[in-house]
Amino acid sequence: MTRTAPSRPITLQMRLEAAFVRVLLALFRRIGPVRASNLGGWLCRTVGPRLPVSRVADANLRRSMPELDGSMRRAVIYDMWDNIGRNAGEFPHLATLPRNSGPGPGWDVVGEEHLVAQAARGGPTIFVSGHIGNWEMLPPVVARYGLPFSSFYRAPNNPLVDRVLCDLRDEAMGQPVPLFAKGARGARGALGHILRGGHLGMLVDQKMNDGVEARFFDQPAMTAGAMAAMALKLRCPVIPGYVERLGPARLRIHVLPPLDLPDGGNRIQDQMNLTQRVNDWLEGTIRQHPGSWLWLHRRWNVQLPNNMPKI
Numbered sequence: 503m504t505r506t507a508p509s510r511p512i513t514l515q516m517r518l519e520a521a522f523v524r525v526l527l528a529l530f531r532r533i534g535p536v537r538a539s540n541l542g543g544w545l546c547r548t549v550g551p552r553l554p555v556s557r558v559a560d561a562n563l564r565r566s567m568p569e570l571d572g573s574m575r576r577a578v579i580y581d582m583w584d585n586i587g588r589n590a591g592e593f594p595h596l597a598t599l600p601r602n603s604g605p606g607p608g609w610d611v612v613g614e615e616h617l618v619a620q621a622a623r624g625g626p627t628i629f630v631s632g633h634i635g636n637w638e639m640l641p642p643v644v645a646r647y648g649l650p651f652s653s654f655y656r657a658p659n660n661p662l663v664d665r666v667l668c669d670l671r672d673e674a675m676g677q678p679v680p681l682f683a684k685g686a687r688g689a690r691g692a693l694g695h696i697l698r699g700g701h702l703g704m705l706v707d708q709k710m711n712d713g714v715e716a717r718f719f720d721q722p723a724m725t726a727g728a729m730a731a732m733a734l735k736l737r738c739p740v741i742p743g744y745v746e747r748l749g750p751a752r753l754r755i756h757v758l759p760p761l762d763l764p765d766g767g768n769r770i771q772d773q774m775n776l777t778q779r780v781n782d783w784l785e786g787t788i789r790q791h792p793g794s795w796l797w798l799h800r801r802w803n804v805q806l807p808n809n810m811p812k813i
Contacts, residue, residue: 520662542591550583581793613757632707635745
């Protein structure tokens, strides 16, 4: 991955933060994938639900899944934090998790025929997903089918931490791949990458203030429009997929067939229809696995009342 020099001076705090991350990841690597997953899960589910940010998750659940009572929302938030911690513990092991169909650490793929077919067809591809399960496992698995994809990326504020995480991602992919910053400049770079026949992965479940308004859990939600615009411009396949957690460091990648691209003659309406189709698919997947989604993002501009009770 091509990296630029840090745009601001490296402070002592940055060095300490990076040292802590390196030590923690080294510990996770040393104890093996299962124990690392269990340790990460325990740490995050012990601390996470007590953090103020969990109130955002609770507000999101109240708004999007009002059928859940308080105890059910707490269970979802507990599972969410457990999944976040497990993702962290598994991160340094992504390159070495084996492909298998039995118990224990590893991964398998449901719908791999869609990856095989796309690799045989060739040409640009857009893979869409969300922050579900261990989403970091999607790029290395898809790369093993000859379809390494680049992604949009928001770098951590600490460039030293960014370097550590990017090195691990490159290790998992088995090769360096370009990443594109979110925003207009990154969109131009991603479009050029696609025009050259490259593959692009997009996590499209977070709010984009400069996106388009679509529906998500029957609520208006600003959604990235770049995916639909690029796919319809090039008429390239859009392949949805997500990662289901089956156990500690045990992951199942679900790959769906390419979406039918609308062709109604109205470019704007076609983009809206495709964007909504992806949102509908994401919503259905999240409803099946609510504890596996990252509920911490302010997806719907949720305003937290000052007297909102703790979860």
